[in-house]
Amino acid sequence: MNALAARRRHPAAIALLILVGLLVTGAAYAALAPKPAQASTTSAAQAEEGKKLFQANCSSCHGLNAEGTPDGPSLAGVGAAAVDFQVGTGRMPMAAPGVQAPRTERIKFSDEEIAAMAAYVASLAPGPAVPDEEYTSGEGGDVAKGGELFRVNCAMCHNFAGSGGALTRGKYAPPLRDIEGKHIYEAMATGPQSMPVFNDTNISPESKRDVIAFLHSIDKQENPGGLALGNMGPVSEGLFIWVFGLGIMIGFAVWLGQKSA
Amino acid sequence: MNEHGTEHGGPVADQRSEGYGSTAVRLDQGHVEGTGRLPARFENPGLPPHIPRAADLDDAAAKRAEKQVATMFGVSMLGTLVFIVAYFAIPMETQVFMPGIGKANLSNVVLGVSMALGLLGIGVGAVHWAKTLMPDTEVVEERHPMRSGDDARRGFVKTLLTGGTEAQLDRRPLIKYSLGGALGLFALPMVLQVAGSLGPLPKDELSKTMWKKGDRLVRDPEHTAIKATDVTIGSVFHVLPESIKESEHILEDKAKAAVLLLRLEPDDIKVAKARDWGYEGIVAYSKICTHVGCPVGLYEQQTHHLLCPCHQSTFDVTQDCKVIFGPAKRPLPQLKITVDAEGYLVADAPFREAVGPSFWERG
Numbered sequence: 242m243n244a245l246a247a248r249r250r251h252p253a254a255i256a257l258l259i260l261v262g263l264l265v266t267g268a269a270y271a272a273l274a275p276k277p278a279q280a281s282t283t284s285a286a287q288a289e290e291g292k293k294l295f296q297a298n299c300s301s302c303h304g305l306n307a308e309g310t311p312d313g314p315s316l317a318g319v320g321a322a323a324v325d326f327q328v329g330t331g332r333m334p335m336a337a338p339g340v341q342a343p344r345t346e347r348i349k350f351s352d353e354e355i356a357a358m359a360a361y362v363a364s365l366a367p368g369p370a371v372p373d374e375e376y377t378s379g380e381g382g383d384v385a386k387g388g389e390l391f392r393v394n395c396a397m398c399h400n401f402a403g404s405g406g407a408l409t410r411g412k413y414a415p416p417l418r419d420i421e422g423k424h425i426y427e428a429m430a431t432g433p434q435s436m437p438v439f440n441d442t443n444i445s446p447e448s449k450r451d452v453i454a455f456l457h458s459i460d461k462q463e464n465p466g467g468l469a470l471g472n473m474g475p476v477s478e479g480l481f482i483w484v485f486g487l488g489i490m491i492g493f494a495v496w497l498g499q500k501s502a
Numbered sequence: 503m504n505e506h507g508t509e510h511g512g513p514v515a516d517q518r519s520e521g522y523g524s525t526a527v528r529l530d531q532g533h534v535e536g537t538g539r540l541p542a543r544f545e546n547p548g549l550p551p552h553i554p555r556a557a558d559l560d561d562a563a564a565k566r567a568e569k570q571v572a573t574m575f576g577v578s579m580l581g582t583l584v585f586i587v588a589y590f591a592i593p594m595e596t597q598v599f600m601p602g603i604g605k606a607n608l609s610n611v612v613l614g615v616s617m618a619l620g621l622l623g624i625g626v627g628a629v630h631w632a633k634t635l636m637p638d639t640e641v642v643e644e645r646h647p648m649r650s651g652d653d654a655r656r657g658f659v660k661t662l663l664t665g666g667t668e669a670q671l672d673r674r675p676l677i678k679y680s681l682g683g684a685l686g687l688f689a690l691p692m693v694l695q696v697a698g699s700l701g702p703l704p705k706d707e708l709s710k711t712m713w714k715k716g717d718r719l720v721r722d723p724e725h726t727a728i729k730a731t732d733v734t735i736g737s738v739f740h741v742l743p744e745s746i747k748e749s750e751h752i753l754e755d756k757a758k759a760a761v762l763l764l765r766l767e768p769d770d771i772k773v774a775k776a777r778d779w780g781y782e783g784i785v786a787y788s789k790i791c792t793h794v795g796c797p798v799g800l801y802e803q804q805t806h807h808l809l810c811p812c813h814q815s816t817f818d819v820t821q822d823c824k825v826i827f828g829p830a831k832r833p834l835p836q837l838k839i840t841v842d843a844e845g846y847l848v849a850d851a852p853f854r855e856a857v858g859p860s861f862w863e864r865g
Contacts, residue, residue, distance in 0.1 A: 386723075393722045393740050397799030397811055408802055409809055409816060409827070432736050435802040437764075442732035443739055448724070463597050466610030501555050501633035 284360075291361030294354055298334050307365055312338060319431060320368020321359035326427035328355050330420075340411045342434060369430040369440070376446040377422040382454025390452050394439065403456055404472040408435055419460055422453040549640050557634045567634035571627050578623025584616040708863070709856040712759040713837060718744040719763060719786065719847045727846045728763065733784050738801045739763035741786065743849065758857055760789040760797060761837055763847070764819060766806060776822040779838040781847065786837040787823050790858040791815055793830035808834070832860070 248254065296305060302313030309315030316323070327333040331345030350358070359371065392401060400406050403417035412435050417425070426449050432438030444452070470477040527534045556563035588609065598608040650658075671678055718727045722740040725747065733739060741761040749755040768783040776785060787808070789797045796812035801819075807826070808817040815828030823834035835857050838850040856864050 389723045394738075397797065406800075406811070408800060409805075409807060409814070412802065432803055435804055437738035437801045437803045438734055438736040440732075440734050440737060442729075442734075443721075443737055463595075464604065464606045466603075466607040466614065468603055497629060499633075500553070500638070501557075 287357050287360040288364045291357035291359065294350070294358050295361055299358075302335070307362065316362050317366040318368045319362060321363040321371050322369040322427040323431040323433065324359040324362045325355060325371050326424050326431060326433060328358060330424055332433070341413060344415060369427070372423060372426045372430065372446070376450040377426045377453065379422045379450060379453040379457045382450040384451070384454050384458045386448070387451030387453070387455030390444065390448055391455050394444065395452070398436075400473060402459055402472045417456050420456070422457065425449075425453050425456060549642075552639065555634060555638065564635065567630070571631045571635070574623050574627030574630060576623075578620050578627065581616045581619030581623060585613060585620060588612045588616060708861050711853055711857055712743045712745055712749060712755045713849050713852045714743075714745070715849060715851050716842075717849045718842070719761070719839065719849065720744050722760075729845045730781060730784060730841050730847055731845065733763060733765045733847075735765050735767060735783070736803045737765050740789070740799070757795075758790060761786050762789045762798070762801070762808070764801065766819065770806065770820050772820050773822040776836060779836050781839055781841055784839065784847065785819065786839045787819070787834045788837065788853065788857040791830060792832040792834060792859060793828070795858045798834065
């Protein structure tokens with residue numbers, strides 16, 4: 242009989258056994274228990290952090306409580322989708338006041354910061370939420386139907402191939418090349434700047450997915466050879482042919498008629 | 503060069519002026535009236551002096567020209583060979599980066615450029631050969647008068663007249679008149695073709711659209727009805743009448759019946775009629791521009807302006823689509839809408855005026 246076995250009837254043995262049992266159970270739980278599901282609903286802490294970021298970066302034009310100033314509209318009701326789109330594509334914070342906020346490459350906030358600001362703006366008033374992955378990836382979307390929807394609703398401003406177009410007084414509809422499906426969805430749902438709102442009751446989420454699939458299919462298209470000239474259509478191509486094509490032909494005609502030296 | 507007059511006084515005598523109607527005058531003589539006649543004959547100035555080419559004078563230059571022509575033909579041969587090889591060698595899917603173009607299909611570009619060089623080389627070489635080495639002395643061809651001799655002319659008239667007499671045309675006027683009638687009448691079917699193929703009369707097609715009272719507004723490609731609650735502020739719906747499905751000429755009817763449905767804050771709409779004809783801030787306007795008929799689809803949500811892409815006519819929705827810029831002269835017609843028992847938007851009346859561009863009978 243060893244020393245431990247000799248003390249097995251000691252009163253402290255029970256306490257020690259319970260303690261060991263607790264430690265083992267706790268460690269097993271910590272190691273093996275499933276992770277709790279991350280809820281996509283915003284938490285109060287996220288909204289608080291978003292409010293701080295908002296006041297530091299956005300309130301100079303949008304007001305301390307996002308109520309709007311002469312320089313920037315009120316953000317009550319624009320929803321998390323608008324924030325995700327505007328900040329996620331680099332349009333906001335706008336570098337300088339102007340009629341159009343262009344997309345920029347430098348996105349000044351991380352994804353968590355954008356989510357925090359979105360949570361704050363969503364807490365102001367109900368508005369469109371960040372859309373589901375199911376519809377924004379474009380997977381399973383009908384490209385032909387998306388093309389038809391695009392031509393009816395979007396092509397008049399954005400051009401039949403999404404190459405962009407002009408609006409009045411310096412505004413423009415930007416080209417739709419290489420944009421994340423999520424941002425395309427959010428732009429349709431929130432109607433940024435001059436763009437009208439195409440909410441889910443106008444173009445349903447499935448139809449939006451079709452439009453995203455159409456735009457992505459244009460991105461994937463290969464150039465069959467030659468200058469695309471911006472895919473703008475007859476105007477740019479006509480200019481090219483009239484200036485260069487006809488110019489070369491006139492040059493040839495002049496050369497043909499000249500006497501040789 | 504001519505010598506001008508030695509002293510001032512009378513008009514200057516130009517040694518070549520004898521055959522001309524007027525003589526040269528100096529600027530300080532004021533207005534000297536000429537005779538205004540042209541001379542009887544212009545002196546033939548003859549051909550310009552012949553300038554020989556380098557290849558005509560210098561043998562080395564001729565050899566150089568020969569080499570240039572041969573080079574161009576050689577470029578053409580090279581191009582053709584490259585074409586033949588590239589046709590088989592380059593797979594059709596390869597995309598290669600090209601400076602100035604970006605990624606492009608290699609096969610198409612190489613085939614095109616090589617074919618171009620192949621043909622251009624032949625043409626440019628031939629032209630250069632003609633310009634440098636082929637003879638270039640000026641040649642004058644006489645143009646002979648085309649008039650036939652008088653005997654031939656008289657003979658022709660005689661043959662014509664005898665033919666008529668021998669056909670008994672002058673003796674038998676009935677033949678003459680009935681022939682005239684038959685030939686004359688036969689011209690009519692030809693004319694009928696031209697006039698008759700102008701198409702059916704439009705009757706009232708220009709003034710009327712498919713819209714009737716009670717027609718539901720449906721979304722453009724999906725053809726689904728629209729509830730008033732679906733339309734939120736800032737939305738734009740592209741709308742057709744529900745009955746467009748039953749149309750026999752869908753495109754013609756769509757070209758008149760296309761309508762834009764918008765929602766604004768009721769307070770933003772400044773014209774009372776526009777508010778009344780809408781429903782709680784939802785207004786419907788014809789999409790067909792009153793200038794030349796393009797669909798006015800560009801809606802700028804913040805400024806409430808509708809822009810036509812063709813000639814940039816701009817319509818202000820808050821002022822009942824009044825024209826604020828551009829060549830259109832009339833505002834867009836409004837469609838009176840309301841809501842039916844189930845909440846779907848319906849037309850309350852057809853368009854009160856003709857949609858689209860002006861036409862004569864529009865009044």
